[in-house]
Amino acid sequence: MSTETEAVTTLPPGFTRESCLIVTCGDCHNPFGEMDDVGVVHFATLDEATRAVTDAGWQVTPDHVQCSPCTRTQTCRDHGHAWPGWRPCGCGCAIGTPSIPAHAEPHEWRYCKSCGEGEDRAARTCRR
Known part of the structure; x- marks a missing residue:
């Protein structure tokens, strides 16, 4: 079996061959931009x-x-994360009308100031 490679020396009108660099993250593999x-x-x-x-x-x-x-x-x-203080949840659970079914009791949340990871928990003190 023979493999034939054809080198294109001339391009049709409207085509241009260029060489460039792109930068890709080594962790998530997303290219810059x-x-x-x-x-x-x-x-x-x-x-x-x-x-x-x-x-x-x-x-x-x-x-x-x-x-x-x-x-x-x-x-x-x-x-480690750069956690701010806990904040009351805004779903209404603190006043007894939660819009998130899992929040039957008051919850609070926080987001890392550096990476944006978030977490929530049952509130330590009742705010009702």
Whole structure:
């Protein structure tokens, strides 16, 4: 069996061959720009790409690239979450009219200021 490869030397009108760089997170594999709804960003040089992604909060090391959300998640894994105080749930459970069925009793919630992970729990004190 022979394999034939055909090199295209001339392109039809309207087609252009270009070479560029894209940057992809080594953790979540999302390309730069895709999470911001601007589409995948293409760069002409490594310096241009590195400058743009680091300006956007990405971490770039000689052996790894990490987007800003994954960087924040990694920071929390390494150092713990940045929890604010607990806040009363807004579903109405604190006044006895919960819109979330699982909140028969008053609940409270909080979100990590760094990575955005959230949690809720039964309220420690009754607010009724």
